[in-house]
Amino acid sequence: MTKMTKMTSNPFDARGVANPKYFANRGNLLDFFRENVMSCSKSKITRPDNIAIIGNWGVGKTSTLYKFRDILYNEMENDVSAFSVIFPLKPSVCINADTFASSLLDTLSKHYSVSMPLKNRVKDVIKEESKVWEKWRLEISFNPKLQRKEEKEEACRNVDLTNALLALWRKLEDNGIDIGVIMLDDIHYLLTEGWKGSLYDLRTDIQTLSAEGAKYLFVFTGPTFSYPEIHEIGEPFTRLFEKFEIGNFDFEGTKEVIEKPLLTEDLNIKISDEVIKRIYDLTEGHPFFIVYIMRDLIKKIKDDVADIEDFDKLYNYIIEHLTQTKFHDDFNKASDAERELLLKISELNKEVFSPSDIKGRSQTKLFERLTKKDLLIKIQRGRYKLCHPLFLEYLTRMNSL
Numbered sequence: 001m002t003k004m005t006k007m008t009s010n011p012f013d014a015r016g017v018a019n020p021k022y023f024a025n026r027g028n029l030l031d032f033f034r035e036n037v038m039s040c041s042k043s044k045i046t047r048p049d050n051i052a053i054i055g056n057w058g059v060g061k062t063s064t065l066y067k068f069r070d071i072l073y074n075e076m077e078n079d080v081s082a083f084s085v086i087f088p089l090k091p092s093v094c095i096n097a098d099t100f101a102s103s104l105l106d107t108l109s110k111h112y113s114v115s116m117p118l119k120n121r122v123k124d125v126i127k128e129e130s131k132v133w134e135k136w137r138l139e140i141s142f143n144p145k146l147q148r149k150e151e152k153e154e155a156c157r158n159v160d161l162t163n164a165l166l167a168l169w170r171k172l173e174d175n176g177i178d179i180g181v182i183m184l185d186d187i188h189y190l191l192t193e194g195w196k197g198s199l200y201d202l203r204t205d206i207q208t209l210s211a212e213g214a215k216y217l218f219v220f221t222g223p224t225f226s227y228p229e230i231h232e233i234g235e236p237f238t239r240l241f242e243k244f245e246i247g248n249f250d251f252e253g254t255k256e257v258i259e260k261p262l263l264t265e266d267l268n269i270k271i272s273d274e275v276i277k278r279i280y281d282l283t284e285g286h287p288f289f290i291v292y293i294m295r296d297l298i299k300k301i302k303d304d305v306a307d308i309e310d311f312d313k314l315y316n317y318i319i320e321h322l323t324q325t326k327f328h329d330d331f332n333k334a335s336d337a338e339r340e341l342l343l344k345i346s347e348l349n350k351e352v353f354s355p356s357d358i359k360g361r362s363q364t365k366l367f368e369r370l371t372k373k374d375l376l377i378k379i380q381r382g383r384y385k386l387c388h389p390l391f392l393e394y395l396t397r398m399n400s401l
């Protein structure tokens, strides 16, 4: 019987964001969010504390935003009337202020035109406002100046994001909404691909909205490497946010990532503590790898108990699979010169290294590029680590081929 269950349900999926039902750990951050939302919605005076979530690749930044949304709509639905939007930044939406503003508004209206556990009148408000936004969008797409790159930056101040959000807020407030949560995922694209002064513009918008009494809570996420840069360039921007750095899980967190989906789905599968410890040691508590390994383990185990012997038998398969998918793709993302550097790094036998450890001409630029591709992690100025010890294992294998 368990065999059938196993074949049909595998709650682990490292490719998408974590299902909020399975979301593990991060108690401090979630509590901060809950209390923040609660205190703002219960008082006319309290302004929201904006939140910055900083962390390396695959550590759960986007998953946290989905968890926030779930908290608003499912956990607190009886206490708070909230609306929220998750806006994933990508290079193409950051090219100028107009595209950014209209894409954000577009995401908002699309989000609410599909299923939302919100009162109909809120849906109606957004629908009404989005007629105006749509008109802007059309104007932008017919603006010939936008075709010429050099004129882009000056030409793009047609969409007034602040006023659009302010008008929206006024109507939502009239309809009994306590708070609006606007989440910007991967804000570093504004830094790398954005128009000049984008962070300052955003800061001004956020400050104006707050001064006008609009109850918007802004959340942004960004990779750790970008934070010093964002801080340096947009210092007044970072001052608007309470910063939370999220990292790998400890043993207890790892255990929760492993056990929560099994418990939630009532799957009668027992993973021994020894196996959990082994997974923790292998992954160093990195959420993506824990979930990745668990998916394979659930797929392959023969009965409803996974002990260390089972795990050892599957170890080669798991590493091989990880290698063929994740690491191979990662390695292929790198240019020839970058690959050569990665292989040299794997020969250093050092956990932490710097460009000066590599002989020959300066490699600093390559180190920076590999960091942007999430293959290296910058710990501090001039000091780096490989993105994960399992990646070192892969590189070592490549070296010996």
Ligand SMILES: Nc1ncnc2c1ncn2[C@@H]1O[C@H](COP(=O)(O)OP(=O)(O)OP(=O)(O)O)[C@@H](O)[C@H]1O
Pocket (backbone or CB within 6 Å): 013, 014, 015, 016, 017, 018, 019, 022, 023, 024, 025, 026, 055, 056, 057, 058, 059, 060, 061, 062, 063, 064, 257, 287, 288, 289, 291
């Ligand atoms: N708190 C958590 N509980 C359970 N699983 C998690 C948690 N956080 C992350 N994960 C798992 O880790 C994987 C990566 O998460 P996510 O995509 O949210 O990370 P990210 O930081 O946004 O990554 P990227 O830098 O690539 O944008 C997901 O597949 C998810 O299953």
Ligand SMILES: [Mg+2]
Pocket (backbone or CB within 6 Å): 061, 062, 063, 185
């Ligand atoms: Mg993400």
